[in-house]
Amino acid sequence: MQTRIIPLAACPRHIGQLALALHAEWRDFAPWSEMEKIRAYYARCLDGGGLPLAWLEVDGENRLLGSAALKRHDIAELPQYEYWLGDVFVLPEARGRGVGARLIEYALQQAREMALPELYLYTPDVQAVYAKYGWREIETRRHNGEIVSVMRLGLGGREGEAV
Numbered sequence: 535m536q537t538r539i540i541p542l543a544a545c546p547r548h549i550g551q552l553a554l555a556l557h558a559e560w561r562d563f564a565p566w567s568e569m570e571k572i573r574a575y576y577a578r579c580l581d582g583g584g585l586p587l588a589w590l591e592v593d594g595e596n597r598l599l600g601s602a603a604l605k606r607h608d609i610a611e612l613p614q615y616e617y618w619l620g621d622v623f624v625l626p627e628a629r630g631r632g633v634g635a636r637l638i639e640y641a642l643q644q645a646r647e648m649a650l651p652e653l654y655l656y657t658p659d660v661q662a663v664y665a666k667y668g669w670r671e672i673e674t675r676r677h678n679g680e681i682v683s684v685m686r687l688g689l690g691g692r693e694g695e696a697v
Contacts, residue, residue, distance in 0.1 A: 538592060540592060541590075542576060542588040542601070543580045545596065548598045549576045552576065552590070552598060554569070556621070557572060563679060563680065579603065585605050585606045586604065586605035586606070589602055589641065589644075591633050598625060599633045600624035600625060600634060602620075602623075602637035602638060604617065605621075606618070608656065615684070617645065617650045617651075617653050619687075620655060622638060622641075634663070642667070646689050651690050652688045653689060654672075654684060654685065658681060661685065664687075669686065670687070672684055
């Protein structure tokens with residue numbers, strides 16, 4: 535199956551479906567608890583004025599498979615960590631086909647093209663997935679009602695950092 539990664543701005547009609555899928559999967563967590571909050575967040579990804587930026591992977595018939603985003607200050611209590619990979623999500627019917635891996639790689643490529651020095655992310659349960667890409671856990675904390683690992687990936691190619 536041929537797929538492609540496109541900016542959300544190229545196909546904003548997917549916001550509704552993406553919002554429904556994210557709400558169904560993550561509704562117990564504050565950022566995803568209300569459909570209007572989710573739609574408003576993705577509307578901000580459309581303005582083209584910098585971060586946040588979101589990308590979608592779609593199939594040959596333009597059906598949504600997954601998403602990923604780059605954003606700033608994803609955890610307000612950690613203002614020292616500026617740039618974040620977030621919202622990596624694959625629809626249940628598309629899981630196990632490499633969609634998440636392609637979206638992560640694409641977002642990392644975009645971050646490098648923007649000359650971002652490093653990225654952070656948080657995850658409650660898929661640390662091993664990100665570790666394969668060179669991410670390192672830097673702290674554990676409670677966020678949005680769950681215990682998460684905050685992870686870091688250096689993008690500058692300095693000694694000891696993944697590139």
